[in-house]
Amino acid sequence: MQRTIGKKKNGFAHEMKRNYPYYLMMLPAAAVLFLFSYLPMPGIIIAFQDFNFVDKFRSPFVGLNNFKFFFTSPYAFRTTFNTIFINLNYLVWTTFFAVLIAILLNELRLKFASKIYQNLMFLPYFISAVVVGKLVNQIVFPDQNGIANQILGFFGHDPISWSENPAPWAWIIIGAHLWQVVGYSTIVYLASITGIDDHLFEAAALDGANRWQQIRLVMLPMLMPAIIIMTLLSIGGMLRGDFATIYSIIGDNGLLFQNTDVIDTYVFRAIKQAADFGTTAAVGLYQSIVGFLLVYGSNWLVRKYDKDSALF
């Protein structure tokens, strides 16, 4: 009795004494996380300052002017629209093709062919964004000699000067992303399909369901939790463009910005060209808050309808 009271009195000190090796083990990772994720957080105040490198974080405050400046500029709508447009297409088409291909791979009778296809489809996932950019710019869509113009030529179409033609580039970016990640997502869904209990299919077959009905009524509903988790994980980044891929494909080619400039590429240029730090910080805060609300909101919705599929 005496001892338990003592424990309660200095619970923290006692716990530290008892389990200090474990807390020491957490320390390095926590310290790195603190430096690179928590230390920048107070930097959010820059969004409300007229930042300069002399006063640094003691720069004069300007209230909401930075937000006003960004949201009244033509860039606010354009970059937000492009970011959401590109990300939504990433999400919808990746899910669609990955689920479709996972089902097809599972239905395939020749198992060795299924293995070979998986290996080939997975390969692009291992390639860096720079290489993807290079393949897109130099092999598929250069102004002369590329695959795209060769195909157009095959159908009797004149070659297109891709680098001066902004219209198709949002779709080129989306296509490049799909090319890179569909194989990976396919394996995630294939793993979920393999995890489905065979008895469910057998029971459905006994009830007279044909293969197509089994897929539609048994397999797809069983895949829903995996689809929801993958979607939730990507929704938080809805306002965060796929910077590495987009920047390595478009770079600084201003002719193509109209359809491809996303918030992250805009912020990167603003920082590197030392334009307006207050505004970029405001944009960063806007991204984070909307991202946070999206994660929370969508998770709340999922929780309401299907508690087990929610992320937290």
Next chain:
Amino acid sequence: MRRLSFSGYIAQLLMQLFLLFFAIACIYPFILAFMASISSEKSILDNGYQLIPSEFSMLAYQAVFKSKYLYTSFGVSILVTVVGTLLSLIICGMAGYAMSIKRVKYRNAVSMFFYIPMVFGAGLLPWYLVITQILHLQNTIWALILPGLVSPFNVFLMRNYFATVPSELIESAEMDGAGVMRTFFGIIIPLSKPIIATITLFIGLAYWNDWASALWFIDNPNLYPLQYMLYRIQAIINLVRQTGAMGDMKVPPETFQIATMFITIGPIILLYPFIQRYFVKGIMIGAVKG
């Protein structure tokens, strides 16, 4: 196995065709690029990229292997990948393990500390300023290693895996006098090979393919990783294309650029057949919840 009906055969055939088409689309650019890298500059300029080039030449590779920047960049990439992966594995693994021990009282609070940065970030500018103005990491090798060192997602993945190790095993090891560290490195790690292999590959790949850190923080050509060097070559060419200004700048020939690209993905392609199955295993561990 059920026998296929006629329509079943047709369905199988259509599925094969669709999958084959997609699989080929995934590797065709690589094959084409590889053929371009071993063909002569003239055959590309005259005929475009061809599956079987009209004229072969190894000049591009000879030129690439002569440039001293290649060796420097290769060294930087290998150093960053090896050091970064090892450090990351050790510190994330230790954190994950400590969080998996049930008698550690504040483990949920610590989990929360790791979880918050996954949903909420300060944005790129404060992050950039902390690294350059407070930690002064720009133009050091640490700028390429430290920012990517801790991924909360990997920590949680390992925590979940370590949590499946029976606690009796840990208790009996400690009863026999092994310290916490000894238990972790001597018993837990050898028992957790699948997750360790997977995480190693994920982190290693991320470090090897990283170029954005160099884009943000590195101006010194002696610290360019391989991917960033490749990016620089591409950026110069784009600039020349847009402005049309050649000046004194010599544009590297197409075959040279493509050969460089192949050298950056070479190690991955060579290792791919061996590591591919670990990745698949790892994705399964991560994907199938519980």
